[in-house]
Structure formats: structure tokens, C-alpha cells
Amino acid sequence: MVSPHVHVPVGAHYGWRDWLVQRVTAIVMLAYTALMIGLALWNGGFDYATWRSIFANGAFRVVSFLFMASLLWHAWVGVRNILMDYVKPAGARLLLECIVVAVLVAYLGWTISVLWGGA
Amino acid sequence: MSAADRPVATPKRPVYLNLFAIRQPIPAIVSILHRISGALLFLVGIPLILTGVQSSLASAERFAAFEAAWSSPIAKLVLLALVWSYLHHLLAGLRHLILDVHIGLDLKAARMSAALTLVLALVVTLAIGMRLW
Numbered sequence: 001m002v003s004p005h006v007h008v009p010v011g012a013h014y015g016w017r018d019w020l021v022q023r024v025t026a027i028v029m030l031a032y033t034a035l036m037i038g039l040a041l042w043n044g045g046f047d048y049a050t051w052r053s054i055f056a057n058g059a060f061r062v063v064s065f066l067f068m069a070s071l072l073w074h075a076w077v078g079v080r081n082i083l084m085d086y087v088k089p090a091g092a093r094l095l096l097e098c099i100v101v102a103v104l105v106a107y108l109g110w111t112i113s114v115l116w117g118g119a
Numbered sequence: 120m121s122a123a124d125r126p127v128a129t130p131k132r133p134v135y136l137n138l139f140a141i142r143q144p145i146p147a148i149v150s151i152l153h154r155i156s157g158a159l160l161f162l163v164g165i166p167l168i169l170t171g172v173q174s175s176l177a178s179a180e181r182f183a184a185f186e187a188a189w190s191s192p193i194a195k196l197v198l199l200a201l202v203w204s205y206l207h208h209l210l211a212g213l214r215h216l217i218l219d220v221h222i223g224l225d226l227k228a229a230r231m232s233a234a235l236t237l238v239l240a241l242v243v244t245l246a247i248g249m250r251l252w
Contacts, residue, residue: 023219026212033209048175048182055176075161082158107165114173 018077025070032067061115068111072104146233153211156204164201189251199248207240 043050054060079100087093143151174181189198214232217223223232 023216026216030209030213048179051175051182055172071165075157075165078154078157079161082154107169110169110173114169114176118176 018081022074022077025074028066028070029074032063032070035063055115065111065115069108072108072111076100076104145230145237149207149211149214149233149236152207152237156208156211159200159204160208163197164204167201195248195251199244199251202247203240203244206243207236210236210240 039054040046046054055064080097083093083096083100087096171185175185176182188194214223214236217232218229223229
């Protein structure tokens with residue numbers, strides 16, 4: 001006889017965590033988008049001097065890094081969902097997932113070099 | 120087991136999954152566009168943001184060159200496609216967040232918010248497009 005309260009011993013259970021990650025990262029990106037629109041309106045657009053001075057601010061760099069990290073993590077959850085839906089052969093899917101991870105990690109490195117690599 | 124061997128009680132159901140012939144409800148259209156815009160942002164948007172910020176911060180000359188690069192009609196179209204992708208993705212995501220807190224769950228409200236997402240993203244993109252040209 002089967003108990004109705006059996007714990008299902010399958011699945012990686014990351015579905016609910018992905019759901020949460022997608023929402024938290026979305027809210028971070030929403031806030032950053034609002035900040036950028038606010039800065040653009042405040043400065044009446046961006047000329048080179050203003051643009052430089054905004055990125056010279058250490059706190060702004062940290063916030064920008066937070067935005068990019070959120071964007072890349074958000075992209076991972078989304079792109080993996082797309083691959084799970086449309087790429088059925090496991091080998092091809094694994095290969096594509098590895099490529100996506102490598103690209104996203106490279107983007108994170110690129111982000112750091114853009115934000116802190118220069119002057 | 121071939122179709123002829125099946126028990127008589129099993130009805131023969133029509134298989135009709137031509138996605139272009141099925142009329143999709145507005146929330147479904149918003150949903151697939153959410154996915155397509157996300158894919159575009161991943162494939163084109165992220166590398167463009169990184170090259171853009173990098174070159175625009177490098178020097179005054181490269182900042183000017185980056186601005187000038189957007190003068191060609193093709194570049195403007197690419198930019199508009201990305202602006203629409205960002206807007207549609209943002210608004211459709213915001214709609215999800217609102218649905219998550221159980222606001223607008225009934226059919227009529229869900230259709231309204233989907234239509235609003237679709238129209239608002241297109242209207243704002245169009246307004247930006249008119250400023251670009």
C-alpha cells in the first residue's frame with residue numbers, strides 16, 4: 001500500500017531555487033535600470049566627461065557589477081530552460097550548456113576588466 | 120501496436136499541432152515573445168553592452184566613435200530590436216512578479232495585462248525609433 005506522503009526521490013529540486021533566482025536577479029536589474037534612467041534624466045543625457053565620472057565612482061562600479069552578475073545568472077537560468085525545452089539529445093544539450101556556461105563566465109571576467117581594469 | 124489493434128473504445132484523436140495555424144491567446148504571444156526577447160538579449164545584448172561600455176570609457180575619441188556608429192540605418196534597427204527586447208522582457212517579467220503576488224490572476228485581468236505588456240513595449244520602442252530618425 002502506498003502512503004500518500006511519500007517523498008519523491010527524483011529530480012534535482014533546483015526548480016524552485018531557479019524560480020527564486022530569476023525573480024531576485026530581475027528585481028536587482030529593475031532597480032539598476034531605474035537608476036540609469038534617473039542618472040540620464042538628471043544629467044540630461046551622458047557626454048564623455050559625465051560618463052567617465054559616473055564610472056569613476058567606486059560604489060557605482062560595485063552596483064554595476066551586481067547588475068551584470070544578476071544579468072549573467074538570469075541569462076543562465078533562462079537559456080538553460082530554452083535548451084531543456086528544444087534540445088532533446090542529452091549529449092548535444094550538455095555540450096550547449098557547457099558552451100553557455102563558458103561564455104557567461106568569460107563575460108563575468110570581461111565585466112570585471114571593464115569595471116576595474118582601466119584607470 | 121498498430122492503430123487497428125487498439126481497443127474499439129479508444130477514440131482516434133486528431134493530431135493538429137501546427138503552431139502557425141492555431142490562434143494563440145494574447146498571454147501565449149506575450150510568453151513566447153518573452154522567450155525570444157530573452158534569447159536576443161543573451162545572444163546580442165550582453166556582448167554589445169560590454170563592448171559598448173568598454174569602448175565608451177576608453178577615451179573621448181572612442182566615445183565619439185561609439186556614438187557615431189549608431190548613425191547607420193542598420194545599426195539603428197539593431198538598436199531598436201534590442202530596445203524592444205529589453206522593454207518587452209522587462210514588462211513581461213514585471214507582469215510575472217505581479218501575478219506572483221496574486222494580483223490580476225483572473226482570465227480577464229491576465230489578458231488585459233498581457234495586452235498592456237505587448238502594446239506598451241511596442242509603443243515605447245516606436246517613440247524611441249521616431250527620436251532616432
